Amino acid sequence: MKSSSEIIRTARSLGIGIPAFNIAHLPMTEPVIRAVADQDSFALIEVSRIDWMKFGAKSPAAVIDEFNKWVKPDHVRMHLDHVPVIDEDGKRVDYRAVISDAISRGYQSVMVDASRLPLEENIRATREVAEIAHKAGVPCESELGAVLGHEAGPLPPYEELFASGKGFTRPEEAARFVRESGCDWLSVAIGNIHGAVSEATRDQKKVEARLALDHLETLAKVTGVPLVLHGGSGIKREHVLASMKKGIAKINVGTEIRQAYETGLKTGGSVAAAQDAVYERTVSLIRDWFGLSGIRSRILA
Ligand SMILES: [Zn+2]
16 A cells, blocks of 8 residues: 555655645544545545544544544545644643554554744654654654644734745745654645634634745755645635645645535534535535546556
8 A cells, every 4th residue: 555655755746735634523534535536536634633622523533433434545544633732722732642642543644733832842843753653654744834823813914924924934944844853744834824713713714825836946945845735725726736836745624624514514404414515515625626636546656
């Protein structure tokens, strides 16, 4: 079976960004996998600590159990998304225990997020987790720069943020970070933002984000590793498509399919209706938005 590491490397060389769909509610797993398979596409299924702490994913164990019920190995792999060292509420997390436990349960790649810490500490925490992951033969993703949105409170005005480049991943730091931490994939901040998590704002539509594509190209060149785009829903489409040609090999999608599920549950009144909504939205993202129908054979070749 082709490993997640090889899959993302292949995607990078083909100029394809593999979507990674967040499971915020357990019943989303089945329709997402079915949509990927029906489109003859390829995706990662992922869960972040926020998905189980603040939404309905319950735990990493619950998600991989659900994944194993529906898995189609020609179409999906399981990834552990954001396990922060310091979380969105400023609390310390026992990230090593969470990540080691997930690896022992069969997660095929993991992410540690120490991006709220100073560079040196981010390098140290990432190196530690990369070593744990590599011992088990799985790749490690990490984040450098500030991909905002998870924190409570209002975002700074988007246009101001974009124009100033504040929080963007800095090329000289990124090169050093990858070299010294040994991370395999790097999540970068290039204008992308996370969907809102706080109770007050989580139902709102995201602002349309843009991407600093020249900046991305520089980051890809100086790091030499596949880059990851977080906050992949709600970015200007031409920018998302261009980003795949310039170094983005994995694109995280959370808010859009979560909101499809929650709206489906409210208006349709049943889990089945919510699952239908997730299926439809996932199909349309893969086929119409990302243009990734039929990529399976090229990814697995
Ligand atoms: Zn993220």
